[in-house]
Amino acid sequence: MNRSPVLELRQVHKLYQGRTPLHVLRGVDLALFPGELVGIIGVSGSGKSTLLNIMGLLDPPTQGRLYIQGRDVTGLAGADAAAVRRDLFGFVFQNSCLLAEFTLGENLIIPIHLAGRRPTSDELARARRLLGDLGLGELANRRPGEVSAGERQRAALARALVGRPKALLADEPTGSLDEGNSHQLFSLLRGWVEEESIAAAVVTHDVELARHYCHRLLSLSGGKLASG
Numbered sequence: 001m002n003r004s005p006v007l008e009l010r011q012v013h014k015l016y017q018g019r020t021p022l023h024v025l026r027g028v029d030l031a032l033f034p035g036e037l038v039g040i041i042g043v044s045g046s047g048k049s050t051l052l053n054i055m056g057l058l059d060p061p062t063q064g065r066l067y068i069q070g071r072d073v074t075g076l077a078g079a080d081a082a083a084v085r086r087d088l089f090g091f092v093f094q095n096s097c098l099l100a101e102f103t104l105g106e107n108l109i110i111p112i113h114l115a116g117r118r119p120t121s122d123e124l125a126r127a128r129r130l131l132g133d134l135g136l137g138e139l140a141n142r143r144p145g146e147v148s149a150g151e152r153q154r155a156a157l158a159r160a161l162v163g164r165p166k167a168l169l170a171d172e173p174t175g176s177l178d179e180g181n182s183h184q185l186f187s188l189l190r191g192w193v194e195e196e197s198i199a200a201a202v203v204t205h206d207v208e209l210a211r212h213y214c215h216r217l218l219s220l221s222g223g224k225l226a227s228g
C-alpha cells in the first residue's frame with residue numbers, strides 16, 4: 001500500500017487579524033493517507049472550518065506549510081490553487097451548496113463544465129452510478145428544492161466524488177440530517193474512501209458517529225490537534 005500522505009500540514013498557524021486578533025490554529029500537524037477516513041471533532045468556534053479551508057487551499061495559513069502529494073503548495077492562490085482543487089479535491093459543505101436552478105443530475109457534472117470541458121461518457125456513467133448507489137437514481141431529474149435535505153446532502157457527496165478526487169474534505173456533511181440519514185451518509189462515505197483510496201477528512205460535531213465510522217479520530221482544542 002502506498003503510505004505517502006496525499007495531504008500534509010506542518011506546524012500550521014492561523015491568526016485572524018482584527019480589532020482583537022484571534023490565534024485560531026497554533027501549530028497543527030496532520031497527514032492524510034489514501035484510503036483513510038479521518039474525523040475531526042471540536043466545539044463550535046474551535047477552528048474546524050478554518051482548518052478544512054486551509055487544507056483545501058481556500059484560505060492560506062499564517063505560518064506553516066501545506067503539502068499535496070509531496071509538493072509544497074503553501075501560498076498557492078488564484079488560478080493555480082483552483083487547478084489543484086479541481087484536479088485533486090472533492091468538497092462537501094454543510095448546506096450542500098447545490099445550484100437550485102439545476103437538477104441533481106446536472107449539479108453533479110457542473111464542476112466538469114466549470115473546468116471548461118464537456119463530461120466524458122465515463123464521467124456521465126459514473127455520475128449516474130453514484131446517484132444510484134446513493135439511492136437517488138429516481139431523483140436525478142429533480143431540482144434541489146424538490147428533494148429532502150438528506151437527499152441533497154447525498155447528492156452533494158456524489159458531486160464531490162464524480163471527479164475521482166484524491167482527497168475529500170467535508171465540513172459537517174450531516175449537519176442538517178437526522179440520525180438515520182447521518183449513519184447512511186457516513187457508511188457510504190467510508191465505503192468509497194476505502195474502495196477508491198481517497199484521503200478524507202470529515203468535520204463533525206457528532207462524536208459517536210465519528211467514532212463509529214472513522215479510521216482515526218482527531219480533536220481540535222486550544223488550536224492544536226490531538227487524538228480524539
Ligand SMILES: Nc1ncnc2c1ncn2[C@@H]1O[C@H](COP(=O)(O)OP(=O)(O)O)[C@@H](O)[C@H]1O
Nearest residue numbers: 016022024042043044045046047048049050051
Ligand atoms: N474570516 C474570519 N475572520 C475573523 N475571524 C474568523 C474568521 N473565520 C472564522 N473566524 C473565527 O475563528 C474561530 C474559529 O472559527 P471556525 O473555524 O469557523 O470554527 P468551527 O468551524 O470549529 O466552528 C471563531 O471564533 C470564528 O469566529
Ligand SMILES: [Mg+2]
Nearest residue numbers: 048049050171
Ligand atoms: Mg465550522
